[in-house]
Amino acid sequence: MRSILDAARERPGGDARVSVEARSFPDAVSATEADGRVPIIAEVKPTSPTTDGVREDDPVELAQEMVAGGATALSVLTEPEHFGGSTESLSRIREAVDVPVLRKDFILREEQLDAVESDLVLLIARFVGDDLEPLVAAARDRGFQPLVEVHTREELTAALAAGADIVGINNRDLGKLEVDLGTVETLAPEVPDDVLLVAESGIHTPADVRRMREAGADALLVGTAIMDGNVRQNTRRLTTST
Numbered sequence: 001m002r003s004i005l006d007a008a009r010e011r012p013g014g015d016a017r018v019s020v021e022a023r024s025f026p027d028a029v030s031a032t033e034a035d036g037r038v039p040i041i042a043e044v045k046p047t048s049p050t051t052d053g054v055r056e057d058d059p060v061e062l063a064q065e066m067v068a069g070g071a072t073a074l075s076v077l078t079e080p081e082h083f084g085g086s087t088e089s090l091s092r093i094r095e096a097v098d099v100p101v102l103r104k105d106f107i108l109r110e111e112q113l114d115a116v117e118s119d120l121v122l123l124i125a126r127f128v129g130d131d132l133e134p135l136v137a138a139a140r141d142r143g144f145q146p147l148v149e150v151h152t153r154e155e156l157t158a159a160l161a162a163g164a165d166i167v168g169i170n171n172r173d174l175g176k177l178e179v180d181l182g183t184v185e186t187l188a189p190e191v192p193d194d195v196l197l198v199a200e201s202g203i204h205t206p207a208d209v210r211r212m213r214e215a216g217a218d219a220l221l222v223g224t225a226i227m228d229g230n231v232r233q234n235t236r237r238l239t240t241s242t
């Protein structure tokens with residue numbers, strides 16, 4: 001994790017402050033529910049520290065296949081050194097689809113919000129510490145919908161205190177890189193009803209989807225299980241697992 005954070009500290013911000021007209025994620029979740037599908041955020045994740053190899057396909061084609069498979073939103077890695085992502089891929093994807101797009105990166109400073117436009121932006125409570133509340137405000141000032149990611153009870157408390165209304169509970173411990181779906185089951189009861197809850201990481205099968213939904217997740221963020229093989233079929237298998 002240290003090398004990911006070292007690289008993140010060195011990454012510059014944008015040239016100018018961005019102003020985004022975001023596609024509403026809560027509205028997209030409601031529309032998916034009304035359509036009888038499971039709200040899935042499908043992740044364009046070319047590689048990662050816990051994945052073998054790199055997926056070299058055009059990220060725009062992958063994204064379009066995910067939407068064709070019923071994805072409610074997309075998550076696009078923009079971290080270049082460990083995840084094979086780029087801000088350019090995100091911009092191209094956002095132009096090519098009409099669903100909300102989450103920028104998945106390790107944002108540590110306000111000016112890094114200005115690197116690229118997206119609909120949602122990830123803020124990881126573990127890494128931003130006391131800067132969480134000002135970063136949530138800075139993201140909203142630019143029009144982004146902040147998705148605040150937590151893994152522990154303390155981080156969840158901090159996220160709610162910072163005013164987060166979209167919270168992701170990550171089943172992956174970013175220190176040990178171990179995944180336990182019990183994380184969402186343990187913390188979800190402490191998430192207020194008016195906060196949109198996203199279950200993240202380690203979701204592979206329709207049974208995992210049902211488990212996370214029964215725990216209270218409004219939406220699920222899935223990377224590896226969708227990127228491994230035919231992304232349209234993989235997405236469809238999860239969005240239809242009611």
Ligand SMILES: O=C(O)c1ccccc1NCC(=O)[C@H](O)[C@H](O)COP(=O)(O)O
Nearest residue numbers: 048049050200201202203222223224225
């Ligand atoms: O995925 C990794 O290997 C990873 C390693 C170190 C820090 C973060 C990492 N992943 C970030 C994520 O949150 C996941 O990409 C996302 O939740 C999807 O997880 P999965 O469905 O298990 O690929």
